[in-house]
Amino acid sequence: MATKGPLISIGPSVRALDPWLPGNPARGKPYQLLSDEERAHLATIASVVRFKKGEVIYSIGAPAKTLFNIISGVVKIYFATAEGQESIVAFLSAEDMLGLATEGKYTNSARALTPVTAYALPTMTLRNKMLKNAFIEYSIIAKLCQDLRVAQRHAFLLVKKHALTKLTMFLQMQEHVQATEEHPEIYLPMDRSDIADYVGLSLGAVSRGFGRLAARGVIQLRDRHHVKITDRKEFEKLAAE
Amino acid sequence: MATKGPLISIGPSVRALDPWLPGNPARGKPYQLLSDEERAHLATIASVVRFKKGEVIYSIGAPAKTLFNIISGVVKIYFATAEGQESIVAFLSAEDMLGLATEGKYTNSARALTPVTAYALPTMTLRNKMLKNAFIEYSIIAKLCQDLRVAQRHAFLLVKKHALTKLTMFLQMQEHVQATEEHPEIYLPMDRSDIADYVGLSLGAVSRGFGRLAARGVIQLRDRHHVKITDRKEFEKLAAE
DNA sequence: CGATTGCTTGAGGGCTTTCAAGACGTGTGG
DNA sequence: CCACACGTCTTGAAAGCCCTCAAGCAATCG
Numbered sequence: 315m316a317t318k319g320p321l322i323s324i325g326p327s328v329r330a331l332d333p334w335l336p337g338n339p340a341r342g343k344p345y346q347l348l349s350d351e352e353r354a355h356l357a358t359i360a361s362v363v364r365f366k367k368g369e370v371i372y373s374i375g376a377p378a379k380t381l382f383n384i385i386s387g388v389v390k391i392y393f394a395t396a397e398g399q400e401s402i403v404a405f406l407s408a409e410d411m412l413g414l415a416t417e418g419k420y421t422n423s424a425r426a427l428t429p430v431t432a433y434a435l436p437t438m439t440l441r442n443k444m445l446k447n448a449f450i451e452y453s454i455i456a457k458l459c460q461d462l463r464v465a466q467r468h469a470f471l472l473v474k475k476h477a478l479t480k481l482t483m484f485l486q487m488q489e490h491v492q493a494t495e496e497h498p499e500i501y502l503p504m505d506r507s508d509i510a511d512y513v514g515l516s517l518g519a520v521s522r523g524f525g526r527l528a529a530r531g532v533i534q535l536r537d538r539h540h541v542k543i544t545d546r547k548e549f550e551k552l553a554a555e
Numbered sequence: 556m557a558t559k560g561p562l563i564s565i566g567p568s569v570r571a572l573d574p575w576l577p578g579n580p581a582r583g584k585p586y587q588l589l590s591d592e593e594r595a596h597l598a599t600i601a602s603v604v605r606f607k608k609g610e611v612i613y614s615i616g617a618p619a620k621t622l623f624n625i626i627s628g629v630v631k632i633y634f635a636t637a638e639g640q641e642s643i644v645a646f647l648s649a650e651d652m653l654g655l656a657t658e659g660k661y662t663n664s665a666r667a668l669t670p671v672t673a674y675a676l677p678t679m680t681l682r683n684k685m686l687k688n689a690f691i692e693y694s695i696i697a698k699l700c701q702d703l704r705v706a707q708r709h710a711f712l713l714v715k716k717h718a719l720t721k722l723t724m725f726l727q728m729q730e731h732v733q734a735t736e737e738h739p740e741i742y743l744p745m746d747r748s749d750i751a752d753y754v755g756l757s758l759g760a761v762s763r764g765f766g767r768l769a770a771r772g773v774i775q776l777r778d779r780h781h782v783k784i785t786d787r788k789e790f791e792k793l794a795a796e
Numbered sequence: 797c798g799a800t801t802g803c804t805t806g807a808g809g810g811c812t813t814t815c816a817a818g819a820c821g822t823g824t825g826g
Numbered sequence: 827c828c829a830c831a832c833g834t835c836t837t838g839a840a841a842g843c844c845c846t847c848a849a850g851c852a853a854t855c856g
Contacts, residue, residue, distance in 0.1 A: 334619060334678045336659030378575065393711055395796070401714045403707050414700060418577030421704050437575040444693060451692035452685060458699035459655060463662050465706035466644050470634055472713035473642045473755040475845080477812075506835065514714040516813055521836055538821090538835075555636075716813080718844075747803065757845055762804055779803075779853085 324350055325357030326383040326433045327409045330456040344460070347453035356450070359440065360433040371412070371424040378415030380434045384408050387430030388503040391422050392511070402512040404464065405504060407491065411457060413437070427503050472514045474555060477523040480513040482553035485533070485541060500541045527552075565591055566598030567624040567674045568650045571697040585701070588694035597691070600681065601674040612653070612665040619656030621675045625649050628671030629744040632663050633752070643753040645705065646745060648732065652698060654678070668744050713755045715796060718764040721754040723794035726774070726782060741782045768793075 329344040338345055348356070362385070365371055371382065371389060389412060391403040403422055406412055414421050415437070444451045471483045489500050502509070510520045524541075527533045532549050534542045543549050570585045579586055589597070603626070606612055612623065612630060630653060632644040644663055647653055653665050656678070685692045705728075712724045730741050743750070751761045765782075768774045773790050775783045784790050 331657050333656050334659055334682050336618075338658060342658075377577075393707070397796075399796075401711050403710060414703060415574050416572050416700070416704065417579060417583075418575055422707065441575050444696075445689050448686050448689045448692055451689055451696060454696055455685075455692060455699065458696065458703065459657070462655060462699065462703055462706060463657065465703060465710065466634070466663065469644060469706065469710050469713055470642050472710055473752075475811080511714075517835080518814080518837085519812060522812090525836075555638075716843080758803080759805080759846085760844060763844090766804075 325353035325355070326360055326435065327353065328383075328411070328453040328457050329409045330453070330460040332456055333459045347456055348450070352447075352449060352453075356435065356443075357433075359443065360435050363432055363434045365426040365430040365432070367426055367429050369426045369430075371426060371430070372420050374420055374423045376420050378413060378418050378420045378437055381411060381413040381437050381440060382424075383433040383435065384410050384412070385431040385433065387432075388427040389424050389430055390427055390504065390508060391424050393422055400511055402508060404461075404468070405488075405508075405512070411454075427508070468512075476555065477515055477519045478527060478552050479555045480515060481509075481520065481523045481527065482532075482549055484509065484513050485543070485549075486553050489543075498542055499536065500543070502539045502541060506538070566594035566596070567601055567676065568594065569624075569652070569694040569698050570650045571694070571701040573697055574700045588697055589691070593688075593690060593694075597676065597684075598674075600684065601676050604673055604675045606667040606671040606673070608667055608670050610667045610671075612667060612671070613661050615661055615664045617661050619654060619659050619661045619678055622652060622654040622678050622681060623665075624674040624676065625651050625653070626672040626674065628673075629668040630665050630671055631668055631745065631749060632665050634663055641752055642755075643749060645702075645709070646729075646749075646753070652695075668749070709753075717796065718756055718760045719768060719793050720796045721756060722750075722761065722764045722768065723773075723790055725750065725754050726784070726790075727794050730784075739783055740777065741784070743780045743782060747779070 326348070328347050330347055331342075331344050332338060332347070360383070363382075365387075372378075372380070374393065384406060386408055389406045389410075391406060391412060391414075392400045393403065394400045405427070412424050418437075444454070467487065471480055471487075474480050474483065485500055488502065492501060504512075506520050507517050510517045513520070515523070524533070524535065528535050530545075530548065532543070532545045532552065534544045536542065567589070569588050571588055572583075572585050573579060573588070601624070604623075606628075613619075613621070615634065625647060627649055630647045630651075632647060632653060632655075633641045634644065635641045646668070655662050659678075685695070708728065712721055712728075715721050715724065726741060729743060733742060745753075747761050747765075748758050751758045754761070756764070765774070765776065769776055771786075771789065773784070773786045773793065775785045777783065
């Protein structure tokens with residue numbers, strides 16, 4: 315975070331892989347698609363907003379006046395059914411965009427899981443900018459392709475039948491997004507209930523699942539939010555079902 | 556299909572809802588985002604290709620030299636695990652785009668479920684065109700937002716626990732995409748096995764599920780590929796879980 | 797018209813879900 | 827700083843649903 319501070323302060327950040335260009339500067343890792351000038355340009359129409367832990371950022375159906383670009387913190391995107399059940403679509407963090415809309419209305423809801431700082435971009439201003447600046451658009455296309463792949467992987471996870479497979483795949487995804495390797499511990503900002511809603515299990519099954527993984531020596535739980543993988547071989551095997 | 560023929564012959568088609576513009580010419584239905592000139596322009600770099608029923612259109616990991624835009628027919632997009640299990644990501648038909656890639660490699664596989672006709676657009680040419688033409692890009696952004704919403708709805712379906720809920724939601728989605736109302740029958744081009752792979756059930760559970768729905772009088776099966784909803788109330792209730 | 801593929805239906809087993817009670821942790825107020 | 831109270835998590839037992847395996851049946855294709 316601290317190392318990214320100065321970079322992010324330039325303006326909104328869109329980090330992704332180019333859908334079509336083979337090979338890239340960062341050897342397989344998402345990289346910044348916007349130039350410093352473009353980011354500074356976007357910064358002129360953006361404002362910085364903050365949300366407290368647990369605060370609702372926007373609700374499904376509300377007028378989508380704003381597109382958000384996360385600077386720091388973690389956000390969950392979710393659907394809420396009338397019966398109070400909620401299905402979590404994604405967990406987003408720094409450099410992700412949120413505020414997916416259709417015809418000017420948000421198509422899902424968002425809530426801060428930790429204190430969140432973000433750029434708020436007025437959609438209509440942004441839309442006008444985009445229609446004149448192909449580079450900004452291209453970066454958004456790349457990001458959307460990325461989001462689509464993540465969503466497909468999520469669906470792939472949800473199809474799995476065994477709780478341990480779902481959980482290990484979930485941990486894989488979290489580990490992957492926290493690209494800070496050399497840091498052998500995975501941080502889980504969300505609570506058990508959120509994990510359950512994301513992987514499609516009951517709260518109890520998630521709890522039992524972590525317990526079984528720990529008992530087998532596959533993972534180690536420092537506390538409820540910090541996991542370390544202690545048997546990589548078995549871990550990968552479970553994730554591959 | 557026949558009615559769309561002449562329109563489509565103009566060139567590639569991108570039909571979607573504008574993410575941010577509230578209200579639209581077609582009152583809530585996806586509409587053509589490209590002008591006739593832009594479509595004709597894209598047609599100059601596109602070629603028309605055909606695939607037989609069951610034919611593989613592209614495979615995961617292969618160089619993504621082509622982006623496809625379906626003219627007619629139905630395609631399934633899927634992941635295949637090493638163990639032969641496959642998870643279906645989406646069913647696509649006329650006016651949809653396929654060929655999602657990352658760094659020049661396809662990130663999933665595609666197969667024709669029916670005979671398919673499509674425009675083939677060379678990705679590198681298209682990429683260059685896009686970086687110069689913001690309107691083409693904007694239409695692709697709108698389409699990607701649409702795809703993302705569909706993917707999220709798919710995930711929402713996959714979380715459901717009961718077979719009947721999954722099946723009725725699936726039928727709802729099919730009914731919705733075949734916007735040809737006044738036509739009280741839903742056409743299912745895919746086989747039971749594909750449905751199973753899409754909704755995350757076993758083949759047997761899908762078969763039993765359709766059987767139970769028919770027995771309850773909720774649906775009526777003319778044959779394996781044609782369903783009619785006979786009890787809308789109960790149908791909606793099941794879909795809402 | 798025959799053969800292959802896809803679909804239906806059956807029975808048993810396993811895993812997760814539910815429902816519920818108790819342990820843990822955290823945050824607040826005294 | 828401690829104690830309490832609330833929310834979160836863990837753990838337990840019974841029940842339900844779907845999965846697996848398998849055999850018989852329909853439908854499609856050559």
